[in-house]
Amino acid sequence: MSNTLKVLGVGEARRYLAQDPATAWVTLAQKYGKTFRYRNLTLTCDPEPVQTLLMRKTHTRRRSRIHRLFRHMPGMAGPLFTEGEMWKRQLHALMPVFHREHIVTCDHVIADATDAFTDAAANVERCPDLFSSVSELGSRIAFEIGYGLTPDQPQAPELRHALESWKSETERSRSRLDDFCIDTRKMLTIPWSCLVMSRRLARVRRIISTIIQDRRARGVHGVNWIDCLHLADFGTNAIACMAAHLFWVYDAVNFIVTCGIYELGRNPIWIDALRVESCAVLGSRSAPALDDLPRLICLSNFMKEVLRRYPGSMGIARQSGSTLSYHGLQIPGGSEILILLHALHHHPDHWDAANAFDPDRWRRHPEPRIPYSFIPFLEGARQCIGRRLAELQFITIISALVRNYTVEIFKDDVRLTPYMVPRFAEAIPFRLRRRSTGGDDGVQE
Numbered sequence: 001m002s003n004t005l006k007v008l009g010v011g012e013a014r015r016y017l018a019q020d021p022a023t024a025w026v027t028l029a030q031k032y033g034k035t036f037r038y039r040n041l042t043l044t045c046d047p048e049p050v051q052t053l054l055m056r057k058t059h060t061r062r063r064s065r066i067h068r069l070f071r072h073m074p075g076m077a078g079p080l081f082t083e084g085e086m087w088k089r090q091l092h093a094l095m096p097v098f099h100r101e102h103i104v105t106c107d108h109v110i111a112d113a114t115d116a117f118t119d120a121a122a123n124v125e126r127c128p129d130l131f132s133s134v135s136e137l138g139s140r141i142a143f144e145i146g147y148g149l150t151p152d153q154p155q156a157p158e159l160r161h162a163l164e165s166w167k168s169e170t171e172r173s174r175s176r177l178d179d180f181c182i183d184t185r186k187m188l189t190i191p192w193s194c195l196v197m198s199r200r201l202a203r204v205r206r207i208i209s210t211i212i213q214d215r216r217a218r219g220v221h222g223v224n225w226i227d228c229l230h231l232a233d234f235g236t237n238a239i240a241c242m243a244a245h246l247f248w249v250y251d252a253v254n255f256i257v258t259c260g261i262y263e264l265g266r267n268p269i270w271i272d273a274l275r276v277e278s279c280a281v282l283g284s285r286s287a288p289a290l291d292d293l294p295r296l297i298c299l300s301n302f303m304k305e306v307l308r309r310y311p312g313s314m315g316i317a318r319q320s321g322s323t324l325s326y327h328g329l330q331i332p333g334g335s336e337i338l339i340l341l342h343a344l345h346h347h348p349d350h351w352d353a354a355n356a357f358d359p360d361r362w363r364r365h366p367e368p369r370i371p372y373s374f375i376p377f378l379e380g381a382r383q384c385i386g387r388r389l390a391e392l393q394f395i396t397i398i399s400a401l402v403r404n405y406t407v408e409i410f411k412d413d414v415r416l417t418p419y420m421v422p423r424f425a426e427a428i429p430f431r432l433r434r435r436s437t438g439g440d441d442g443v444q445e
């Protein structure tokens with residue numbers, strides 16, 4: 001390892017994260033340089049090594065130690081954390097669900113669920129928390145597209161309850177593994193967490209087993225995660241595990257949609273701009289399709305800016321497969337590297353007015369000034385397979401909101417949690433109010 005890299009201590013990282021978890025890493029990258037050492041990791045927000053790490057096969061073959069640690073948690077051994085033949089087999093089995101050709105057929109599922117969500121929310125004077133409401137909507141969509149379960153099927157609430165109970169254990173601050181400052185005390189809680197997750201996963205497994213038997217008896221087979229994995233000869237244990245894993249990963253889109261609505265509440269001027277464009281592009285259609293995205297320029301710019309400001313993960317772990325040489329630095333093969341995604345998206349060397357929420361920057365420059373400084377879904381072999389689904393969900397929900405509702409949020413300066421997978425640290429109460437007629441300016445009293 002080149003000894004020119006500066007070393008950040010845990011105490012200082014803790015202090016910066018306590019001050020402001022969102023800006024901590026970009027501030028530290030300005031102080032320590034775009035690549036620096038922290039604990040046993042090399043941290044970087046330098047687009048040059050990032051490109052090499054993502055695009056060269058030698059660096060994508062093996063998962064990082066962080067991924068491997070997660071993989072051992074009950075319910076986590078899905079495509080994000082696996083590698084080698086197992087990863088290929090999982091991806092191959094799941095791909096029909098994520099394929100663009102299939103996703104474009106799911107637009108009515110997302111649109112119907114969105115209508116039900118907005119109808120219900122518009123009847124409430126003050127909904128207590130935006131993320132909880134959006135997650136409820138996200139679950140309904142995930143259930144129909146991912147598990148092939150409509151809300152009226154009795155197994156849907158049962159499975160949802162079991163999955164939520166399993167996921168809640170991954171979100172407890174005492175046992176979170178995505179803590180940048182994780183210490184021995186927390187590591188010691190891992191076995192207990194594993195036990196809890198394993199018990200809760202057993203319930204998921206029982207429900208999945210009933211679903212499979214029921215579908216087999218009826219000769220039903222759809223394009224959803226459960227049926228595709230079953231068809232590819234995965235056993236009930238593995239299917240339950242991946243059902244949990246994908247439920248956990250799906251949360252990324254709930255977070256991004258929440259951030260989008262939060263920014264609409266903070267910048268109502270965008271509601272008007274997006275409404276005018278959505279009405280013009282969609283005409284009498286009630287929801288957009290993925291193919292509309294190139295014509296929904298304002299909405300596409302808005303989505304990009306949300307993804308820039310709020311990447312689904314603060315950092316992406318990688319293990320270098322061979323020596324990485326750049327700018328006179330040599331990082332040996334086998335090193336644990338954390339790509340600081342949030343810092344990459346906010347470094348002043350890459351962005352003008354990096355901390356401003358400004359969707360118009362994408363109108364002025366449709367591509368980032370510096371290649372690989374904007375990679376919300378990553379690039380290369382290990383990029384996000386849920387991207388099309390996430391984009392369709394985002395544009396459908398935001399377009400329905402701006403055309404038919406006004407959005408009010410009752411808290412507009414909410415901090416993020418300090419973890420690798422960020423969320424808002426507080427509840428964001430909100431209100432939707434229906435416009436008197438879709439697309440015009442009046443608000444129904």
Ligand code: HEM
Nearest residue numbers: 079080249250252253256312376377378382384385386390
């Ligand atoms: C806006 C929402 C989303 C964002 C920003 C996002 C971002 C990402 C990123 C950055 C990765 C790479 C992580 C890593 O290698 O450590 C990833 C991987 C992945 N994402 Fe997403 N994601 C989103 C939505 C979804 C959805 C809705 C699904 C569906 C369940 C999904 C499924 C996956 C899977 C399975 C992987 C692992 C791919 C692989 O390694 O082969 N994502 N995502």
